[in-house]
Amino acid sequence: MKLILQWIFCFSLGFVTECQEKRYGLSGGSITLNLDLGNRSHLQDVMWRRFNRQELLANLKGVHPDIKRRMSLNVLDRSLTIHDLQENDSGMYEALDSWEKESLASYSLTVENNVSEPAIEVHGYNSSAGVCRATVNCSADGNWAQFDCDQHLCLEKDAFLTSVNITVTASDSVHCHARNHVSERRAQTSIMCHEKQQSFSRFLSPSFGSPRWSAVGFCWFCWVWEQYLSREENLQKFIHSPALL
Incomplete structure (x- = not known):
């Protein structure tokens, strides 16, 4: 009831743009603009226009020949479907009674492309x-x-x-x-x-196989190798000492 009163208020004051339902469509896709007939099922004709009523799109006689390839009208519920959406399809769409005195539905359509990868x-x-x-x-x-x-x-x-x-x-x-x-x-x-x-942090971690323990192992190997060389040097000195000759 609140929505109906809002529409009556908007249209009675002529503020059509404030009462438009915003819709968004994907470029290349399709979108359907529905019409809630309510107790208006007795209407003999419904006319769809766009761009501030400047362009006639469809009525119960059919879709305008210039756009018939891309638009279709459901004769049962009077909904309008737009196919292969293009950016220039963005704008205002209105459904009007046969005398174009009463606005039955109003949409603000924006057609957008797929977002590029950021x-x-x-x-x-x-x-x-x-x-x-x-x-x-x-x-x-x-x-x-x-x-x-x-x-x-x-x-x-x-x-x-x-x-x-x-x-x-x-x-x-x-x-x-x-x-x-x-x-x-x-x-x-x-x-x-x-x-x-x-x-x-991994370097400072005391887990086995970490860079810290690898460094410790390398230092231990150097110490063992140094001890081995020292023993070899002392052995050679002993063998060639004058006491043995």
């Missing part, structure tokens, strides 16, 4: 107090956002976003998410200084 740039590494920080730039389709990230959290510093929303998250790697209303793409990369910290 590009990630990581720079400005700074490792202090056991925390690795870096500046992360993520961009897609002319949109970009800059984040300050550590191993667990990314905070947005600056952004230029028009048609794509960009977010960045961090765990062991940096993940960039680029999305619009009809598609989403992701990309990821590693934080180098975090990896270095992990390598350094």
Whole structure:
């Protein structure tokens, strides 16, 4: 009931654009604009127009010949389906009664392309107090956002976003998410200084076979070899001593 009163209020004041339902379609795909006839099933005809009623698209007699290949009208529920969506299909669509006095439905359609795979740039590494920080730039389709990230959290510093929303998250790697209303793409990369910290931690770990224990083993081998050479030298001196000659 509230929705019906809102539509009556909007159309009575002529604020059609404020009452439009926003719809988003994928370029190359299809979308159906529905019409809730309610108690209007007695209507003899329904006319679909777009671009502020400047272009007639369809009525119960059929679809306009120029667009018949890409649009179809369901004669039972009067819904309009647009096929092979193009960016220039974006705009305002209205369903009107046969006298074009009453607006039965109004849509604001936006056609969007698939989001491109986002590009990630990581720079400005700074490792202090056991925390690795870096500046992360993520961009897609002319949109970009800059984040300050550590191993667990990314905070947005600056952004230029028009048609794509960009977010960045961090765990062991940096993940960039680029999305619009009809598609989403992701990309990821590693934080180098975090990896270095992990390598350094492994070096300090006392586990057997770690670089620390390898270094200890090498030093022990050097000591044994030094003792062996010393014994050989002393033996040679003893053999060639004057007492034995």
